[in-house]
Amino acid sequence: MTAQKDQTGGIDYSRYFDRETHLWVKTMSREVVRCGFDPLGAETSGDIVAVSFEPPGTRIERGAAFGSIEAAKFVGPLLAPVSGSIIRHNHEVAAEPGLINADPQAHWMIEIEPDALDVELGELLHGEEAVREWFAAERKKFEHEGLLAT
Amino acid sequence: MTGLRVVDAGETGALRSQALWHGIAETMTADSQPTLSFCRPTEPYVGLGYHRSLEELDAESCSRRALAIIRRRIGGGPVYIDDQQLFFQLSLPAAIAPARVDLLYRRFLGPAVEAFRTLGIAAELRGLNDITVEDRKISGTGAGRIGDGVLVVGNVIFGFPHHRMTDALAFPSDSQAAECLRLMRRHVSSLRDEGATGVTFEEAKETLTASYAAELDLTPEAETTTPDEEVAIGGWERRFSDPRWLAGPSTPRRTGSLVKISGDAWVWSTSDAGVSLEASIACGRIERLHVAGRGINGSSQRIAREIAGHSSDPTRVENTLHAHGIEGERIARLLGPGLRLH
Numbered sequence: 001m002t003a004q005k006d007q008t009g010g011i012d013y014s015r016y017f018d019r020e021t022h023l024w025v026k027t028m029s030r031e032v033v034r035c036g037f038d039p040l041g042a043e044t045s046g047d048i049v050a051v052s053f054e055p056p057g058t059r060i061e062r063g064a065a066f067g068s069i070e071a072a073k074f075v076g077p078l079l080a081p082v083s084g085s086i087i088r089h090n091h092e093v094a095a096e097p098g099l100i101n102a103d104p105q106a107h108w109m110i111e112i113e114p115d116a117l118d119v120e121l122g123e124l125l126h127g128e129e130a131v132r133e134w135f136a137a138e139r140k141k142f143e144h145e146g147l148l149a150t
Numbered sequence: 151m152t153g154l155r156v157v158d159a160g161e162t163g164a165l166r167s168q169a170l171w172h173g174i175a176e177t178m179t180a181d182s183q184p185t186l187s188f189c190r191p192t193e194p195y196v197g198l199g200y201h202r203s204l205e206e207l208d209a210e211s212c213s214r215r216a217l218a219i220i221r222r223r224i225g226g227g228p229v230y231i232d233d234q235q236l237f238f239q240l241s242l243p244a245a246i247a248p249a250r251v252d253l254l255y256r257r258f259l260g261p262a263v264e265a266f267r268t269l270g271i272a273a274e275l276r277g278l279n280d281i282t283v284e285d286r287k288i289s290g291t292g293a294g295r296i297g298d299g300v301l302v303v304g305n306v307i308f309g310f311p312h313h314r315m316t317d318a319l320a321f322p323s324d325s326q327a328a329e330c331l332r333l334m335r336r337h338v339s340s341l342r343d344e345g346a347t348g349v350t351f352e353e354a355k356e357t358l359t360a361s362y363a364a365e366l367d368l369t370p371e372a373e374t375t376t377p378d379e380e381v382a383i384g385g386w387e388r389r390f391s392d393p394r395w396l397a398g399p400s401t402p403r404r405t406g407s408l409v410k411i412s413g414d415a416w417v418w419s420t421s422d423a424g425v426s427l428e429a430s431i432a433c434g435r436i437e438r439l440h441v442a443g444r445g446i447n448g449s450s451q452r453i454a455r456e457i458a459g460h461s462s463d464p465t466r467v468e469n470t471l472h473a474h475g476i477e478g479e480r481i482a483r484l485l486g487p488g489l490r491l492h
């Protein structure tokens with residue numbers, strides 16, 4: 001599948017987006033999905049200095065923590081956008097978390113073997129028009145709240 | 151919502167001084183009242199940030215001094231904690247907390263800064279989250295999300311035994327430990343060091359409460375912990391006592407050792423291929439740079455002397471070092487990560 005990217009924000013519209021957590025999901029196959037931060041999620045997180053993940057084999061429900069993230073002495077959970085078993089982490093990102101800030105769409109965090117892919121993908125946002133509209137609205141909202149540079 | 155819940159746990163043991171606010175945050179729901187909690191540990195211990203390595207601590211020294219080590223669920227580095235520190239924590243539902251960390255700190259450390267000023271300390275918020283008097287840190291801070299609760303925590307340092315803090319830390323050499331102690335004495339202050347010797351713990355609590363109540367436009371309501379919170383607090387006490395929790399999450403081993411004293415003061419040590427480098431950086435300047443080891447000659451030491459005392463701006467330092475050929479590049483490789491970690 002060829003990635004379709006927005007010229008300004010670098011959004012890859014072929015991915016699925018969790019509106020609550022600003023994480024993207026990319027289907028690598030029926031058995032494997034990858035997750036990472038979308039650009040707004042990365043930007044509002046601040047300068048990420050550490051990420052940690054639950055070990056491979058851990059089963060997680062959608063909305064449960066698959067790991068933790070630290071920026072400016074703030075530690076928060078990373079919440080799974082889909083249920084399943086953790087297959088592996090991206091060691092490159094764990095070693096150099098700032099890569100997420102630098103290019104969040106190029107740097108996935110974990111791979112999951114999904115439990116209920118068809119059902120849960122339906123709960124995520126997908127499709128160029130819908131994603132474009134949502135992303136523009138979120139950017140506007142974040143700017144209004146002072147969460148982004150205007 | 152009209153009330154700011156104030157839970158004053160008073161003097162506590164080490165475990166409870168951490169478990170208290172972890173438990174309060176964990177039981178927060180979207181409808182919970184913001185809660186300001188206080189505690190003061192009666193026994194000294196060492197707190198460690200969630201992602202930090204136990205190797206940053208001198209385990210033998212901590213054991214010899216009967217210092218427990220407790221890994222918290224929020225960020226930052228190792229800290230020495232004792233009864234001369236009053237801890238305050240604001241817990242609030244995640245839904246009403248700013249989603250960006252710098253805004254969270256600005257809004258909810260602002261009242262702490264105001265409280266320090268009311269107590270006669272010319273405090274300011276420096277960088278993202280340092281509460282300082284000029285370049286001296288007067289409060290340790292941190293933040294995190296636990297369950298549906300977001301926390302901003304800090305302390306009022308009445309007195310600080312800098313040497314006990316450095317004794318608890320692991321250093322590659324005595325000289326680096328001494329350098330850390332020197333910088334810590336200069337950049338970590340206390341009410342006592344600032345001359346505010348008359349301030350009492352009660353006065354500090356009252357002032358912080360008034361300041362946070364004003365910021366949130368809520369009326370303070372003194373309360374105790376709920377049964378649900380006590381269950382959660384007990385769970386955190388057990389977790390903190392579990393060696394698996396203490397070991398921390400699996401994170402890649404970092405090369406080099408960095409001890410951060412404040413947002414703009416730290417010491418850095420590293421070695422590679424038989425060459426070791428120690429540096430201390432404060433207020434945008436490399437204060438000390440020492441290079442030693444195999445193949446280090448007068449040229450390397452001359453370069454180190456040239457760099458020390460000047461700007462720690464990574465690009466400027468690397469440009470200077472690269473002008474010195476192979477010797478300079480070797481120093482740049484060792485020093486660079488210690489300049490860029492911040």
